[in-house]
Amino acid sequence: MRETDPGQPLLRLAGVGKNFGPVQALHGIDLDMRAGEVTALLGDNGAGKSTLIKCISGIHATDHGQMYWQGRQIHLHSPKDASDLGIATVYQDLALCDNLDIVANMFLGRELTKHWALDEIAMELAAKQTLQDLKVVTVRSIRQPVGSLSGGQRQSVAVARTIMQDAKLVILDEPTAALGVTQTKMVLDLIGRLAEQDVAVLVISHNLSDAMAVADRIAVMYLGTMAAVGPKAQFDNQSIVDLMTTGTSARVSNGGTGEH
Amino acid sequence: MSTDKNDLEAIATEGGAAASDILANSLSDYVRMWWARVRSGDSGALPVLVGLAAIVIYFDIRSSAFLSAGNLVNLMTQAAWIVVLGMAEVWVLLLGEIDLSIGYSSVMGAVIAAWMVSPSENLPWWLAVLAGLAVPAVFSGLQGMIFTWLRAPSFVVTLAGQLLGGGLLLYLVNVAAPSSGGTIRLTNNVLNDIEGGAMSPAASWIVMIIAVALAALFFIRRDARRRTSGLAAPPIAVTGLKIAAMAVAGVILVLIANTDRGAGLIAVKGVPWVVPLVLVVLIAWSMLLSRTRFGRYVYAVGGNPEGARRAGVNLTRIRVLAFTLCGLTAGVMGIIYASYLGSVSNNANGGQNVLYAVAAAVIGGTSLFGGRGKMLGAVIGGVIVAVIYNGLELLGLGASAQDIWTAAVLLAAVAVDTLARRSSPERR
Numbered sequence: 001m002r003e004t005d006p007g008q009p010l011l012r013l014a015g016v017g018k019n020f021g022p023v024q025a026l027h028g029i030d031l032d033m034r035a036g037e038v039t040a041l042l043g044d045n046g047a048g049k050s051t052l053i054k055c056i057s058g059i060h061a062t063d064h065g066q067m068y069w070q071g072r073q074i075h076l077h078s079p080k081d082a083s084d085l086g087i088a089t090v091y092q093d094l095a096l097c098d099n100l101d102i103v104a105n106m107f108l109g110r111e112l113t114k115h116w117a118l119d120e121i122a123m124e125l126a127a128k129q130t131l132q133d134l135k136v137v138t139v140r141s142i143r144q145p146v147g148s149l150s151g152g153q154r155q156s157v158a159v160a161r162t163i164m165q166d167a168k169l170v171i172l173d174e175p176t177a178a179l180g181v182t183q184t185k186m187v188l189d190l191i192g193r194l195a196e197q198d199v200a201v202l203v204i205s206h207n208l209s210d211a212m213a214v215a216d217r218i219a220v221m222y223l224g225t226m227a228a229v230g231p232k233a234q235f236d237n238q239s240i241v242d243l244m245t246t247g248t249s250a251r252v253s254n255g256g257t258g259e260h
Numbered sequence: 261m262s263t264d265k266n267d268l269e270a271i272a273t274e275g276g277a278a279a280s281d282i283l284a285n286s287l288s289d290y291v292r293m294w295w296a297r298v299r300s301g302d303s304g305a306l307p308v309l310v311g312l313a314a315i316v317i318y319f320d321i322r323s324s325a326f327l328s329a330g331n332l333v334n335l336m337t338q339a340a341w342i343v344v345l346g347m348a349e350v351w352v353l354l355l356g357e358i359d360l361s362i363g364y365s366s367v368m369g370a371v372i373a374a375w376m377v378s379p380s381e382n383l384p385w386w387l388a389v390l391a392g393l394a395v396p397a398v399f400s401g402l403q404g405m406i407f408t409w410l411r412a413p414s415f416v417v418t419l420a421g422q423l424l425g426g427g428l429l430l431y432l433v434n435v436a437a438p439s440s441g442g443t444i445r446l447t448n449n450v451l452n453d454i455e456g457g458a459m460s461p462a463a464s465w466i467v468m469i470i471a472v473a474l475a476a477l478f479f480i481r482r483d484a485r486r487r488t489s490g491l492a493a494p495p496i497a498v499t500g501l502k503i504a505a506m507a508v509a510g511v512i513l514v515l516i517a518n519t520d521r522g523a524g525l526i527a528v529k530g531v532p533w534v535v536p537l538v539l540v541v542l543i544a545w546s547m548l549l550s551r552t553r554f555g556r557y558v559y560a561v562g563g564n565p566e567g568a569r570r571a572g573v574n575l576t577r578i579r580v581l582a583f584t585l586c587g588l589t590a591g592v593m594g595i596i597y598a599s600y601l602g603s604v605s606n607n608a609n610g611g612q613n614v615l616y617a618v619a620a621a622v623i624g625g626t627s628l629f630g631g632r633g634k635m636l637g638a639v640i641g642g643v644i645v646a647v648i649y650n651g652l653e654l655l656g657l658g659a660s661a662q663d664i665w666t667a668a669v670l671l672a673a674v675a676v677d678t679l680a681r682r683s684s685p686e687r688r
Contacts, residue, residue, distance in 0.1 A: 079570075093566075094567075095564065095566060095567035095570045095571070096564065096567055097559070097560045097563035097564040097567050097568065097631070098563055098564065098631075099559060099562065099563035099564075099631035099632055100556075100559060100560060100563060104556060104559075104560075108556075108560055108567070108568065108571040108573070109568075109571030109572035109573055110571075110572075111553050111556060113552075113553060116552060117551045117552060118551055118552065118553065118556065121485060121486060121489045121491060124491055125489060125490075125491065128491075141293070141492075148296075
């Protein structure tokens with residue numbers, strides 16, 4: 001497994017909280033994400049996973065606590081603030097245009113042009129290179145419409161698009177939901193290679209085995225709080241289930257909640 | 261699960277071929293990929309062309325006059341306005357919207373243009389053309405704004421626009437020519453010659469040869485650039501066939517048009533001016549759609565508006581621009597329509613014309629669901645609509661048969677569009 005970078009975290013959350021009226025959706029969230037590290041964010045329905053990623057991707061403003069990007073305090077007011085920093089989020093619906101081909105989707109909104117015309121050759125070469133780096137091998141042609149791809153391939157295109165946009169932190173919302181076994185493996189492998197390219201990855205998941213397969217660190221949320229954060233080795237399936245359902249576990253080895 | 265199977269197949273057939281592009285390298289590969297595209301609903305122009313050929317053969321068997329030079333040139337002038345209005349509608353159909361107002365707004369523009377060149381005003385023809393283009397462009401652009409601001413269905417907003425356009429047309433004709441009985445004659449020679457005049461036979465050849473040569477150069481250079489960059493390009497045989505087909509079509513067109521079609525002592529020869537005009541519109545709009553950011557965003561908004569928005573595309577801007585271009589193209593149609601009839605009348609059937617335009621676009625493969633379609637398709641679809649009218653007219657069948665035939669062809673086209681969409685994997 002990759003060594004945890006001892007240096008400064010790429011993104012640090014310190015005591016982040018979020019209220020919706022009287023409802024406290026998030027409370028005192030501490031979380032560090034480092035370049036080249038995959039963090040799996042686990043939790044039951046309603047634990048606050050979605051709210052947390054919406055705070056990180058700038059959709060919700062936080063009400064308490066601080067966020068630090070490469071050590072500098074930041075305030076995200078819009079999704080654009082987040083994407084300007086290099087935070088890219090791949091939601092479950094992927095937001096791909098099925099009628100456009102893979103290259104067009106990977107460059108959507110950031111097309112390369114030459115004398116007012118689209119520079120198709122430069123875009124195709126760059127898209128091809130990125131897909132090669134990520135070892136997305138099952139695509140027949142990068143000029144086929146995204147609508148003709150399988151679920152796993154579509155997920156791969158959506159992830160590759162974040163790389164094209166020079167994302168430093170990629171947030172994946174349930175990337176393996178609704179995928180078959182082969183395709184799940186394909187996406188998990190892709191997440192690993194994303195981290196190899198020195199990208200910080202935050203994977204939201206319901207699926208324990210997927211999380212254990214791909215993550216370097218595990219973060220478990222329970223009722224809007226961070227129940228435990230730590231290297232994967234500190235957890236096993238039972239302790240994660242305990243944490244997800246009750247917020248505590250006797251089985252977490254030393255320092256499981258050490259970041260509090 | 262079929263998706264898993266497909267994946268395994270892909271892995272099995274491609275092995276570890278990395279993302280190295282597996283575009284067609286031979287003619288058979290190309291045909292195989294083309295067939296895959298047809299099955300996914302992106303059929304291209306070939307099936308429509310086959311349908312057109314079938315209709316042409318039918319009329320040729322039934323009527324000896326159909327394939328005469330005189331009738332075919334007549335057909336070109338008849339088809340021109342349907343073709344251009346079809347191209348106008350493509351702009352909004354690609355967004356998944358519709359503009360029902362252009363049937364009347366185009367004639368409104370023509371009324372103003374005809375009035376400006378009339379003896380009483382005597383303004384230059386190019387100024388009249390500019391005004392005739394600007395009026396429908398602004399009219400549709402405003403509806404595009406209302407539609408984006410209200411977030412109301414474009415169908416309803418432009419239906420209101422259609423009613424308003426019909427009313428404004430009556431008003432404009434009354435104001436511009438109070439004692440004309442509702443018809444303004446087009447008195448300018450330049451404008452009348454669009455449909456009524458023709459290039460000289462020699463000029464017809466020269467224009468055709470230049471057009472085909474430029475197209476050939478464009479295709480060959482594009483393929484060569486891709487090859488030198490290490491990207492797959494269509495097989496040389498395919499590009500060669502395309503260029504040969506264009507050249508053959510051009511030669512046939514000029515041969516037909518250069519045959520004397522005059523009935524009496526004076527020889528009438530040459531390609532009508534409207535043909536190169538339609539060609540210019542087709543090329544300009546195809547380039548704008550396929551080679552610019554704006555065109556790419558039109559397809560993106562039609563395919564997945566939310567996805568386009570999250571990618572940073574300004575939906576309002578794209579929609580308003582597309583509606584404006586729809587209106588602008590309708591303005592071109594208005595001028596052609598006035599030139600075809602030699603006059604503009606307040607009883608122009610804008611409600612029906614716009615439906616022919618939608619029919620032309622959809623027959624030509626433009627999806628009513630947005631995101632799929634080409635300008636070239638609208639041209640072929642418009643020609644099909646015109647062929648049906650022309651052919652049934654020659655057979656002595658009236659309006660009822662014409663509408664029934666068009667209905668059948670349109671229904672077939674919509675069925676193909678809907679079924680393709682249903683079977684394509686993107687809508688599983």
